[in-house]
Amino acid sequence: MPAMKRTLASWGRIHPCTADVDSPAWADSIRFDASPALAYGLGRSYGDSCLLDGGHVIETRFLDRILAFDRTTGLLKAEAGISLDQILRFCVPLGWFLPTTPGTRQVTLGGAIANDVHGKNHHRSGCFGNHVGNIDLLRSDHSRHLLRPGEPLHSATIGGLGLTGIITAAELQLVPIRSACLDVELVRFRGLDEFLTISRESSETWEHTVAWIDCLAHGNSLGRGIFIRGNWSEHGGLDPHPAAKLAVPIDFPNFALNRFSIGAFNTLYYRRFPGRTSRIHQHYSPFFHPLDAVHGWSRIYGKRGFYQYQCVTPFEAGAEPMNEILRLIAASGQGSFLAVLKTFGDVASPGMLSFPSPGITLALDFANQGASTLDLFRKLDDVVRSASGRFYPAKDGRMDPADFFRSYPRLDEFRHHLDPGMSSDFWKRMHA
Numbered sequence: 001m002p003a004m005k006r007t008l009a010s011w012g013r014i015h016p017c018t019a020d021v022d023s024p025a026w027a028d029s030i031r032f033d034a035s036p037a038l039a040y041g042l043g044r045s046y047g048d049s050c051l052l053d054g055g056h057v058i059e060t061r062f063l064d065r066i067l068a069f070d071r072t073t074g075l076l077k078a079e080a081g082i083s084l085d086q087i088l089r090f091c092v093p094l095g096w097f098l099p100t101t102p103g104t105r106q107v108t109l110g111g112a113i114a115n116d117v118h119g120k121n122h123h124r125s126g127c128f129g130n131h132v133g134n135i136d137l138l139r140s141d142h143s144r145h146l147l148r149p150g151e152p153l154h155s156a157t158i159g160g161l162g163l164t165g166i167i168t169a170a171e172l173q174l175v176p177i178r179s180a181c182l183d184v185e186l187v188r189f190r191g192l193d194e195f196l197t198i199s200r201e202s203s204e205t206w207e208h209t210v211a212w213i214d215c216l217a218h219g220n221s222l223g224r225g226i227f228i229r230g231n232w233s234e235h236g237g238l239d240p241h242p243a244a245k246l247a248v249p250i251d252f253p254n255f256a257l258n259r260f261s262i263g264a265f266n267t268l269y270y271r272r273f274p275g276r277t278s279r280i281h282q283h284y285s286p287f288f289h290p291l292d293a294v295h296g297w298s299r300i301y302g303k304r305g306f307y308q309y310q311c312v313t314p315f316e317a318g319a320e321p322m323n324e325i326l327r328l329i330a331a332s333g334q335g336s337f338l339a340v341l342k343t344f345g346d347v348a349s350p351g352m353l354s355f356p357s358p359g360i361t362l363a364l365d366f367a368n369q370g371a372s373t374l375d376l377f378r379k380l381d382d383v384v385r386s387a388s389g390r391f392y393p394a395k396d397g398r399m400d401p402a403d404f405f406r407s408y409p410r411l412d413e414f415r416h417h418l419d420p421g422m423s424s425d426f427w428k429r430m431h432a
Contacts, residue, residue, distance in 0.1 A: 003056065010046055010047060014307060015048045015425060020057065021058075023059040023061070024060075024063065031142075032421060037055060041059075046394070046395045047394070049162075051424060052424050053425055060081035061081045065079045066090060074175065077134075077169060077170070077171045078172070080169055081109070083108055084098060084104075084106070085106055088240055092284075093239070095177055096174040096175065097177045099174065099175050100120075101288050101289070102118065102119055103290075113128060115161065116159030116354045119288070120210045121208050122347065123209065124207055127349040130350065132172060134149075135167055139166075139419050140419050140422060156417035158350055159355070161393060161394070161424060161427070163418055164422070180239050181232075181283050182208070182287050183231050183233045183281060184280050185230070185279050186228055186273065187229070187277050188227075192322055192326075195211055195319075196319060196343075202227070202229045206231055207231050209227070209230075210340060216262060216329070222327065226270065235281070247295035247296055251303045252301065254302045254367070257302075257367050259333035262337050269337065301368070302367065304368040306336075308395045309362075309364060309391075310362065311390065312357055312389055313361075314389065317388065319360070321386070325384075334367070335364055336365040338365045340363045341362050342361055344360075352410040352413055374398065389407070390408070404430050405430075
């Protein structure tokens, strides 16, 4: 079928684009009718890295077949358009799980590789790309390549933002589980120094660690939050996640999320259990992917959409840069209840443009309030820049190109492996 002109959006809905979209059902039917081109999975990147206005977009979601699986070793090969949701429905009943998972399972295998996603076990397992075997790559000159770990083009494709060609299939090493549940401990903390202490103590004995932080708390409550740590349980069945039962059917009005409603939610969430510590036995779905229980949750931010801001600052800079970021956010009254704080370990990814590096990372959502939101980001950028930190391209919709060039030291090496027929709105913005 001929390409159809369609409007596409990323999850933040800030930068929609219009493109000629092909939706091939088979990898052999992918064609490059125009240049530049870009693959598009489920559109869960927050910014513009998955968009190509005026270009040729190849939608991969129908390339979703499992091609091979070894039940003894857990090695899976699948087409790139299969979602992590589909992989989990297949592998969990067999006693296997993803080696690491982002905060949503509504991501394609190809997208997880192209953005080198990370999860709550980075200190143990690194990024998604650390577990990817051979990759089948189609370049815009219609040449097909089998990329093996350790090869330069393999490393460029992991975290390569879809700019080295179209990933058509890949191998992924799964990990064994005895149960679909985790033993989870929640620990209330007051301040980033206490967060860092708990994080260091947890890294040896807990596989999965993350924290929710109250981004609007100030004064003596600045940096308060709940540290969440979990290990796979020996008890419980191997039932995959249920289908989502809730949905956001309309865009919320712009006034629905404000400092008062968010502040009230954050206070209640911080005090949701008595005492300092709570222990629960929890299925993997609410532990890893709580928002997947609600279809279309991005609509709570209204028609103007939202930005997600994610940065990492090195451990050498200490807690003060993040404290200053939290002060600025609290003073602005912006931010949301979706604020995630965690640490990255020193497991290096093979990806040339992989985002994680040892340090403290903060990710949170901001409703698009126009100039006031962008002005706040400029202030936050100054703090991150001064601490020699960096930003996550998969989440970005407004990064200064100078920050991108400064903070990704393998960028010049990566350029040698670019497919000249591929591009994206992010890449064009970085080189405008």
